[in-house]
Amino acid sequence: MADGWPLVDDRPHAVVIGSGFGGLAAAVRLGARGWRVTVLERLDQPGGRARVHRQDGFTFDAGPTIVTAPHLFEELWTLAGRRMADDVTLVPVDPFYRIRFHDGSTFDCSTDAEAMRAQVRRLSPSDLDGYERFLAFSKELCRVGFEELGAKPFSRVSDMARIAPELVRLKAYRSVHALVAGFVKDERLRQALSFHPLFVGGNPFRASSLYALIAWLERRWGVHYVMGGIGRLVEGLAGLVRGLGGAVRLNAEVERILVENGRATGVKLASGEMIRADVVVSNADSGFTYSRLLAGETRRRWNDQKLNKSSYSMSLFVWRFGTRKHFAELPHHLILMGPRYRGLLDDIFSRKRLAEDFSLYLHRPTATDPSLAPEGCDGFYVLSPVPNLLGGADWTQEAEPYRQRVARFLDQTVMRGFEREIVTSTVTTPLTFRDDFLSPHGAAFGLEPVLTQSAWFRPHNVSEEVQNLFLVGAGTHPGAGLPGVLCSAKILDQVVPHATSLVR
Structure with a gap:
């Protein structure tokens, strides 16, 4: 026996492409329902957009920073026969966040x-x-x-x-x-x-x-914060997958989904390895799943023409930096509204023009969890919504000037003189979403959440194109955000049969 499972495991096999929260939650749910699960992650750590950056003694979350429906995570631990509190510590953040308007007035949101x-x-x-x-x-x-x-x-x-x-x-x-x-x-x-x-x-x-x-x-x-960072949730879920007899393989890039007679039968890795499966679950972006992983297959609905006509979400510019001193006057979450609201959003979503002004989300996790930075230091993550790559901005040239504009704005508003205190720094641009997360056009959240791309109009959890293929994550119903991607995995309980019902 190994980890409670027979050395020869003949349970029905499910392959999950991608280890974002949707993929890991799907793997836990399938594992709890009798499936042998293999999660395939192309990067060197699990989590997808929720990966962790560690540098110079600082720990930075790359993606989500808050948990708003903790019961959805608790369900997963219960399904795996464990207590979430044994692996993860959630603490409420109250006020949730402070909104600072351009005129200097503020609004604190709380329970x-x-x-x-x-x-x-x-x-x-x-x-x-x-x-x-x-x-x-x-x-x-x-x-x-x-x-x-x-x-x-x-x-x-x-x-x-x-x-x-x-x-x-x-x-x-x-x-x-x-x-x-x-x-x-x-x-x-x-x-x-x-x-x-x-x-x-x-x-x-x-x-x-x-x-x-x-x-x-x-x-x-x-609104809750995960002590140690969101990466602790990723680690906890990956542990649940393994505890249920599954595997999480890193540096395992899926090149295409194998299809025989209209059914998904497994995947082929970029290395050439073939992995057979009874069902395939894709946590990759839905546009990438259909345009790349099913390239060459006849697609009745989500063909290239429809995908090209679809509207994609904005992208993000994220600057992570650490300082040698505390900025104790700053809350855990601070939203800084710029001088324009609708005009800026029109630039981002419609004109896809990189504007001179911006609104920002400033995350200071060390306000709650000092362990994420060396003693006496503060860690920050400042996020700016920006157009996706359909706007044509060259981020190899724009990244540093944009970071400088963000720095000037922070210096003029809430962090006077902070730049001379910076000891570590790194940025994420729309190119990161395109190249690392394989998001079409560098869109940070997949298809834009408008009514005509929601619910039935969104790529279905049960693929319309290939039998035994299922979709989870931001690109399918119900959409992006931690509650949304966890619900997409929960839907699998209704559409994927229990493993014991399959005749081997």
Whole structure:
């Protein structure tokens, strides 16, 4: 026996392409349902976009920085017969984040209902009633859009038709910003209550109002930080996969999905190795899955023409840096709004023009977890939404000038003189998303989350092109963000049979 499993393991075999949170969650769920699972990761560490950078004594998360629905992770540990608390320590961050508007005013978001009302009164007393009505509407959106539909497959057009009346009732045809603007008048409050689609790659002026559910989702389950960084969650999930008798192979790049008689039968690696499987689950970007991993196969729906006509999310510029001193006045999460809101978003999503101005998300994890930096030091991650590579910016030339503009903005607003304290620094650009994560056009979140690319209109969890192929992650239903990709894996429980039902 090895790790509790026979030396010859004849359980049905599932191959998972990619070890992002969607892929690891899928592997745990399949392993708990009797499958022998092999996770294949082309990079040298698991996690995908959630990989970890370690340099000069600092630890930096590369991707997600918060956990907003911890029960979805706890489910995975329970399925594996373990307690999440034994492997991972989550701590609530409250306030969730501070929003600093361009005029210098601030708005702290938290779980404290009365504190939130006080924040609204301070900015715009006349909008308090509208804020309360918006929050009630967000709660209903969350109940339907996340709790009821988030982990339901949309494999048939009838699935979409069934919920159409609910979508109309919830005004899903409106944008998040239009919805919010119907409740509050103060422009700062409109920004504070509508920016959430940016968390999942969406434009608040184009994303369906369904994404306004994020405001209540944060209130309902809180915003949490993983001590040691998000990478601890990745390590924990990879451990669950192995504990269930599965394997996580690194430096294993999948070249194509093997298809015989319309069925996925395994994968071929770039090394030439063939791995046979009863089912294949792709956590790769859905556009890459169809255009590259199934290149040469007849695709009825997700052919190259349709993929080329699809709308892709924005990309990101991320600068990670460490300082030799603490900036104790800065919170764990700080959102810095620039001078323009709609104009900047139009530049990013529509004109795909790299603007001179920007809005930023500044992450200071050492405010909660000093272990991520050497003693007396602070670690930072500053993120700027930018156009994807369809805009034509040459990031081999733009990266350093853009970093300098970001640095000047921080110096002029919340971090006076910080550059002389920097001891380590590195950047991520749209080229990283294209080259390391194989995201078409360097889009950081796959297809843009608009209504016509959501639910049934999004690439299905059960592939429309090949039998025994399933999709998880940001590029399929329900979409990007940790809750979304974990729900995409949860859907597999409904569409992939239990391993014991297969006759070997």
